[in-house]
Amino acid sequence: MWKLGLLGDAPDLLVVSIDSNCTTFAQTRSEIEGATGAEFRDLLVAACPNPHIERWFMADPNSFHAVVGHRPALGPEKCERGYYKNELKKAVRSGGHPQTLGGIEFARALATEMDLYRAGRTDNSLKAFVDDLRTKLRGMRRREHG
Template sequence: MSIDSNCQAFAQTRSEIESATRSEFRDLLVAACPNPHIERWFMADPDSFHTVVGHRPALGPEKCERGYYKNELKQAVRGGGHPQTLGGIEFALPLTIEMDLYRAGKTDSSLKAFVDDLRTRLRRLRGREPRA
Protein backbone atom coordinates (compact mmCIF):
# COMPACT_ATOMS: atom_id res chain seq x y z
CA MET A 1 0.00 0.00 0.00
CA SER A 2 1.26 3.48 -0.75
CA ILE A 3 0.46 7.00 0.38
CA ASP A 4 2.53 10.19 0.31
CA SER A 5 3.73 11.11 3.79
CA ASN A 6 3.21 14.82 3.17
CA CYS A 7 6.06 15.60 5.59
CA GLN A 8 4.83 13.31 8.37
CA ALA A 9 7.31 10.86 9.85
CA PHE A 10 7.55 7.51 8.06
CA ALA A 11 6.51 5.67 11.25
CA GLN A 12 3.39 7.80 11.63
CA THR A 13 2.30 7.31 8.01
CA ARG A 14 3.07 3.58 8.18
CA SER A 15 0.98 3.35 11.36
CA GLU A 16 -1.96 4.96 9.53
CA ILE A 17 -1.63 2.38 6.76
CA GLU A 18 -1.39 -0.49 9.26
CA SER A 19 -4.50 0.66 11.09
CA ALA A 20 -6.41 0.71 7.77
CA THR A 21 -5.25 -2.84 6.97
CA ARG A 22 -7.12 -5.92 8.15
CA SER A 23 -5.19 -7.62 10.94
CA GLU A 24 -4.79 -10.93 9.08
CA PHE A 25 -2.85 -9.14 6.32
CA ARG A 26 -0.59 -6.93 8.45
CA ASP A 27 2.31 -9.38 8.48
CA LEU A 28 2.32 -9.21 4.66
CA LEU A 29 2.05 -5.42 4.48
CA VAL A 30 4.74 -3.39 2.78
CA ALA A 31 4.08 0.31 3.18
CA ALA A 32 5.43 2.81 0.68
CA CYS A 33 5.38 6.24 2.30
CA PRO A 34 7.23 8.69 0.04
CA ASN A 35 8.23 11.73 2.05
CA PRO A 36 7.04 14.18 1.18
CA HIS A 37 5.83 13.02 -2.28
CA ILE A 38 6.40 10.19 -4.77
CA GLU A 39 7.89 12.55 -7.36
CA ARG A 40 10.97 12.91 -5.15
CA TRP A 41 11.53 9.14 -5.36
CA PHE A 42 11.64 9.29 -9.17
CA MET A 43 14.56 11.73 -8.96
CA ALA A 44 16.34 10.12 -5.98
CA ASP A 45 18.98 8.49 -8.21
CA PRO A 46 20.17 11.33 -10.45
CA ASP A 47 22.40 9.01 -12.51
CA SER A 48 19.56 6.72 -13.56
CA PHE A 49 17.29 9.73 -14.07
CA HIS A 50 19.88 11.14 -16.45
CA THR A 51 20.10 7.81 -18.28
CA VAL A 52 16.32 7.67 -18.78
CA VAL A 53 15.36 11.33 -19.16
CA GLY A 54 18.60 12.97 -20.30
CA HIS A 55 18.83 15.46 -17.44
CA ARG A 56 20.41 15.26 -13.98
CA PRO A 57 18.05 16.69 -11.31
CA ALA A 58 19.45 18.43 -8.23
CA LEU A 59 17.24 17.49 -5.28
CA GLY A 60 18.82 19.23 -2.33
CA PRO A 61 17.22 19.03 1.12
CA GLU A 62 13.61 17.86 1.49
CA LYS A 63 10.95 20.52 1.07
CA CYS A 64 7.37 20.25 2.29
CA GLU A 65 5.94 22.85 -0.04
CA ARG A 66 2.82 21.51 -1.76
CA GLY A 67 3.46 20.80 -5.45
CA TYR A 68 7.20 21.45 -5.14
CA TYR A 69 8.32 18.01 -6.34
CA LYS A 70 5.66 17.83 -9.06
CA ASN A 71 7.16 21.04 -10.43
CA GLU A 72 10.75 19.79 -9.98
CA LEU A 73 9.89 16.61 -11.90
CA LYS A 74 8.28 18.63 -14.70
CA GLN A 75 11.33 20.90 -14.89
CA ALA A 76 13.71 17.93 -14.96
CA VAL A 77 11.75 16.32 -17.80
CA ARG A 78 11.79 19.63 -19.69
CA GLY A 79 15.54 19.82 -19.02
CA GLY A 80 15.88 16.48 -20.80
CA GLY A 81 14.20 17.96 -23.87
CA HIS A 82 10.90 16.11 -23.54
CA PRO A 83 7.49 17.64 -24.28
CA GLN A 84 5.05 18.15 -21.42
CA THR A 85 2.58 15.30 -21.36
CA LEU A 86 1.87 13.85 -17.90
CA GLY A 87 4.22 16.03 -15.86
CA GLY A 88 6.97 13.43 -15.81
CA ILE A 89 5.00 10.55 -14.35
CA GLU A 90 5.09 8.92 -17.80
CA PHE A 91 8.72 8.04 -16.97
CA ALA A 92 7.78 6.17 -13.77
CA LEU A 93 8.28 2.65 -15.13
CA PRO A 94 11.59 3.17 -16.94
CA LEU A 95 12.93 5.18 -13.97
CA THR A 96 12.08 2.46 -11.47
CA ILE A 97 13.59 -0.22 -13.72
CA GLU A 98 16.84 1.73 -14.17
CA MET A 99 17.10 3.04 -10.59
CA ASP A 100 19.94 1.95 -8.32
CA LEU A 101 17.93 1.43 -5.13
CA TYR A 102 20.96 1.59 -2.87
CA ARG A 103 22.07 4.94 -4.30
CA ALA A 104 18.50 6.27 -4.29
CA GLY A 105 18.00 5.12 -0.69
CA LYS A 106 21.07 7.11 0.34
CA THR A 107 19.41 10.19 -1.17
CA ASP A 108 15.92 9.61 0.25
CA SER A 109 15.37 7.97 3.65
CA SER A 110 11.69 7.19 3.01
CA LEU A 111 12.66 5.23 -0.13
CA LYS A 112 15.33 3.39 1.86
CA ALA A 113 12.73 2.50 4.53
CA PHE A 114 10.42 1.10 1.84
CA VAL A 115 13.16 -0.95 0.16
CA ASP A 116 14.39 -2.30 3.52
CA ASP A 117 10.84 -3.25 4.54
CA LEU A 118 10.20 -4.93 1.17
CA ARG A 119 13.43 -6.95 1.44
CA THR A 120 12.52 -8.05 4.97
CA ARG A 121 9.02 -9.15 3.93
CA LEU A 122 10.32 -11.02 0.89
CA ARG A 123 12.94 -12.84 2.95
CA ARG A 124 10.26 -13.78 5.47
CA LEU A 125 7.98 -15.08 2.72
CA ARG A 126 10.79 -17.03 1.10
CA GLY A 127 11.34 -18.90 4.35
CA ARG A 128 7.67 -19.87 4.68
CA GLU A 129 5.98 -23.02 3.50
CA PRO A 130 3.37 -22.53 0.77
CA ARG A 131 -0.15 -22.10 2.08
CA ALA A 132 -2.38 -25.14 1.68
Protein backbone atom coordinates in the same frame (compact mmCIF):
# COMPACT_ATOMS: atom_id res chain seq x y z
CA MET B 1 -13.06 -4.92 4.61
CA TRP B 2 -12.10 -7.53 2.02
CA LYS B 3 -13.88 -10.83 1.98
CA LEU B 4 -11.14 -13.33 1.16
CA GLY B 5 -13.64 -16.01 0.30
CA LEU B 6 -14.84 -13.89 -2.61
CA LEU B 7 -11.35 -13.06 -3.85
CA GLY B 8 -9.71 -16.45 -3.45
CA ASP B 9 -6.44 -16.94 -1.61
CA ALA B 10 -4.91 -14.23 0.52
CA PRO B 11 -2.24 -12.17 -1.26
CA ASP B 12 1.43 -12.94 -0.66
CA LEU B 13 2.12 -9.25 -0.03
CA LEU B 14 0.02 -6.15 0.31
CA VAL B 15 1.79 -2.96 -0.76
CA VAL B 16 -0.01 0.22 0.29
CA SER B 17 1.30 3.57 -0.84
CA ILE B 18 0.40 7.11 0.16
CA ASP B 19 2.45 10.29 0.19
CA SER B 20 3.54 11.26 3.70
CA ASN B 21 2.86 14.92 2.94
CA CYS B 22 5.61 16.05 5.31
CA THR B 23 4.72 13.79 8.23
CA THR B 24 7.26 11.16 9.24
CA PHE B 25 7.47 7.78 7.54
CA ALA B 26 6.75 6.11 10.90
CA GLN B 27 3.62 8.18 11.46
CA THR B 28 2.27 7.52 7.96
CA ARG B 29 3.09 3.81 8.21
CA SER B 30 1.28 3.68 11.56
CA GLU B 31 -1.81 5.23 9.94
CA ILE B 32 -1.70 2.61 7.17
CA GLU B 33 -1.31 -0.19 9.72
CA GLY B 34 -4.28 1.18 11.67
CA ALA B 35 -6.44 1.13 8.55
CA THR B 36 -5.34 -2.38 7.56
CA GLY B 37 -7.17 -5.40 8.84
CA ALA B 38 -5.33 -7.60 11.32
CA GLU B 39 -5.32 -10.49 8.83
CA PHE B 40 -3.11 -8.45 6.48
CA ARG B 41 -0.65 -6.90 8.95
CA ASP B 42 2.05 -9.52 8.41
CA LEU B 43 1.72 -9.08 4.64
CA LEU B 44 1.85 -5.29 4.69
CA VAL B 45 4.59 -3.26 3.05
CA ALA B 46 4.07 0.49 3.39
CA ALA B 47 5.38 2.85 0.74
CA CYS B 48 5.24 6.34 2.22
CA PRO B 49 7.17 8.79 0.04
CA ASN B 50 8.15 11.78 2.12
CA PRO B 51 6.98 14.26 1.26
CA HIS B 52 5.80 13.16 -2.22
CA ILE B 53 6.35 10.35 -4.75
CA GLU B 54 7.90 12.71 -7.29
CA ARG B 55 10.95 12.98 -5.03
CA TRP B 56 11.44 9.21 -5.34
CA PHE B 57 11.50 9.49 -9.14
CA MET B 58 14.52 11.79 -8.87
CA ALA B 59 16.25 10.12 -5.89
CA ASP B 60 18.93 8.50 -8.08
CA PRO B 61 20.16 11.34 -10.29
CA ASN B 62 22.33 8.99 -12.39
CA SER B 63 19.44 6.75 -13.42
CA PHE B 64 17.21 9.77 -13.93
CA HIS B 65 19.82 11.17 -16.31
CA ALA B 66 20.07 7.84 -18.13
CA VAL B 67 16.29 7.73 -18.64
CA VAL B 68 15.30 11.38 -18.98
CA GLY B 69 18.53 13.04 -20.10
CA HIS B 70 18.87 15.48 -17.20
CA ARG B 71 20.52 15.15 -13.78
CA PRO B 72 18.24 16.72 -11.12
CA ALA B 73 19.65 18.28 -7.95
CA LEU B 74 17.27 17.45 -5.10
CA GLY B 75 18.86 19.23 -2.17
CA PRO B 76 17.22 19.15 1.26
CA GLU B 77 13.58 18.05 1.56
CA LYS B 78 10.95 20.71 0.94
CA CYS B 79 7.39 20.52 2.24
CA GLU B 80 5.84 23.03 -0.13
CA ARG B 81 2.72 21.69 -1.81
CA GLY B 82 3.46 20.91 -5.46
CA TYR B 83 7.20 21.56 -5.10
CA TYR B 84 8.34 18.12 -6.31
CA LYS B 85 5.67 17.95 -9.02
CA ASN B 86 7.13 21.18 -10.41
CA GLU B 87 10.72 19.97 -9.99
CA LEU B 88 9.90 16.76 -11.85
CA LYS B 89 8.23 18.71 -14.67
CA LYS B 90 11.23 21.03 -14.91
CA ALA B 91 13.66 18.09 -14.95
CA VAL B 92 11.70 16.38 -17.73
CA ARG B 93 11.59 19.61 -19.73
CA SER B 94 15.34 20.10 -19.16
CA GLY B 95 15.87 16.59 -20.53
CA GLY B 96 14.32 17.78 -23.79
CA HIS B 97 10.94 16.09 -23.43
CA PRO B 98 7.55 17.66 -24.08
CA GLN B 99 5.14 18.12 -21.19
CA THR B 100 2.71 15.22 -21.23
CA LEU B 101 2.00 13.62 -17.85
CA GLY B 102 4.31 15.74 -15.72
CA GLY B 103 7.03 13.08 -15.58
CA ILE B 104 5.07 10.07 -14.36
CA GLU B 105 5.24 8.65 -17.88
CA PHE B 106 8.86 7.76 -17.01
CA ALA B 107 7.95 5.94 -13.77
CA ARG B 108 8.42 2.38 -15.05
CA ALA B 109 11.71 3.14 -16.81
CA LEU B 110 13.02 5.02 -13.76
CA ALA B 111 12.07 2.19 -11.40
CA THR B 112 13.77 -0.34 -13.67
CA GLU B 113 16.94 1.72 -14.04
CA MET B 114 17.19 3.03 -10.46
CA ASP B 115 20.03 2.01 -8.17
CA LEU B 116 17.96 1.46 -5.03
CA TYR B 117 20.96 1.68 -2.73
CA ARG B 118 22.00 5.06 -4.12
CA ALA B 119 18.39 6.30 -4.18
CA GLY B 120 17.88 5.14 -0.58
CA ARG B 121 20.90 7.15 0.52
CA THR B 122 19.23 10.21 -1.02
CA ASP B 123 15.75 9.58 0.40
CA ASN B 124 15.14 7.90 3.78
CA SER B 125 11.49 7.09 3.07
CA LEU B 126 12.48 5.20 -0.10
CA LYS B 127 15.14 3.32 1.86
CA ALA B 128 12.57 2.36 4.52
CA PHE B 129 10.21 1.03 1.83
CA VAL B 130 12.95 -0.95 0.04
CA ASP B 131 14.25 -2.40 3.32
CA ASP B 132 10.75 -3.47 4.41
CA LEU B 133 10.01 -4.97 0.99
CA ARG B 134 13.29 -6.93 1.01
CA THR B 135 12.56 -8.25 4.49
CA LYS B 136 9.06 -9.40 3.50
CA LEU B 137 10.32 -11.01 0.26
CA ARG B 138 13.05 -12.88 2.16
CA GLY B 139 10.42 -14.09 4.64
CA MET B 140 8.28 -15.35 1.76
CA ARG B 141 11.25 -17.21 0.28
CA ARG B 142 12.04 -18.82 3.65
CA ARG B 143 8.42 -19.96 4.03
CA GLU B 144 8.45 -21.45 0.52
CA HIS B 145 11.73 -23.31 1.05
CA GLY B 146 11.42 -24.04 4.75
